[in-house]
Amino acid sequence: MTEYRVNIPAGRVVDLTHVMLPNKEQYTLEVSRKGERMEREGDIMSTVYFWSHVGTHVEAPLHFLADGGDTASLTIEQLMGPAIVLDFRHKEVNEAITLEDIKAAGNVEVGDRVLLMTGRHTQYRTPKSHDRPYLTEEACRWLVEDRKINCLGTDSSGFEVRGVSHHPNHRLLNNAGIPVLECLNNLVELKKQRIFLIALPLPIAKLDAVPVRAVAIEVEG
Numbered sequence: 001m002t003e004y005r006v007n008i009p010a011g012r013v014v015d016l017t018h019v020m021l022p023n024k025e026q027y028t029l030e031v032s033r034k035g036e037r038m039e040r041e042g043d044i045m046s047t048v049y050f051w052s053h054v055g056t057h058v059e060a061p062l063h064f065l066a067d068g069g070d071t072a073s074l075t076i077e078q079l080m081g082p083a084i085v086l087d088f089r090h091k092e093v094n095e096a097i098t099l100e101d102i103k104a105a106g107n108v109e110v111g112d113r114v115l116l117m118t119g120r121h122t123q124y125r126t127p128k129s130h131d132r133p134y135l136t137e138e139a140c141r142w143l144v145e146d147r148k149i150n151c152l153g154t155d156s157s158g159f160e161v162r163g164v165s166h167h168p169n170h171r172l173l174n175n176a177g178i179p180v181l182e183c184l185n186n187l188v189e190l191k192k193q194r195i196f197l198i199a200l201p202l203p204i205a206k207l208d209a210v211p212v213r214a215v216a217i218e219v220e221g
Helices: 099-105 137-146 168-175
Strands: 011-015 029-034 045-050 057-059 080-087 113-117 151-154 180-182 194-201 209-219
Touching: 057 194, 080 099, 099 137, 137 168, 151 194
Parallel strands: 080 113, 113 151, 151 180
Antiparallel strands: 011 209, 029 045, 057 180, 057 209, 080 194, 194 209
């Protein structure tokens, strides 16, 4: 067992997770009962069938790499710790978020968890869910190789370079073992740029992605 020691700070908690609605998600989510209650009280269980990328979720390297780690391989440290929120709500659909943009948006520290705020959380579960800006390969490479980030997150449906077929950002992040959070919610409700992030996945062997309950703590003081 690997230990990760951290003090969870006190502060304002903001839920960064979309509520998922069975039979209404873009990626399948179905919930059915195993047994029925005859009275107000009594045990029930449910069968849940969902695609791994439904809702607010984390992608593991296995999503892109045949030999990549699954959700069970992701460490708590990668998805729990200091994070910075970078505001790109001014970016248009298919517009690049460049390295210069990243550096101008905030001071990304080595080991940070970086969250890209695009304001596209309002497009979740709509026909415009994939209308978003994208991160350039140069910017992604700097985050991975220079800043050695622990994870990358976005409140849109993705981050990949538009107009290419070789998936450069997936390759960079997944080869480095860096998890990606997609479809975050409520980043616009944060009052501070630096937060403490908690976004822990179920550790399921052979699974490429899984929904998470993501929260931000705005540290007091």
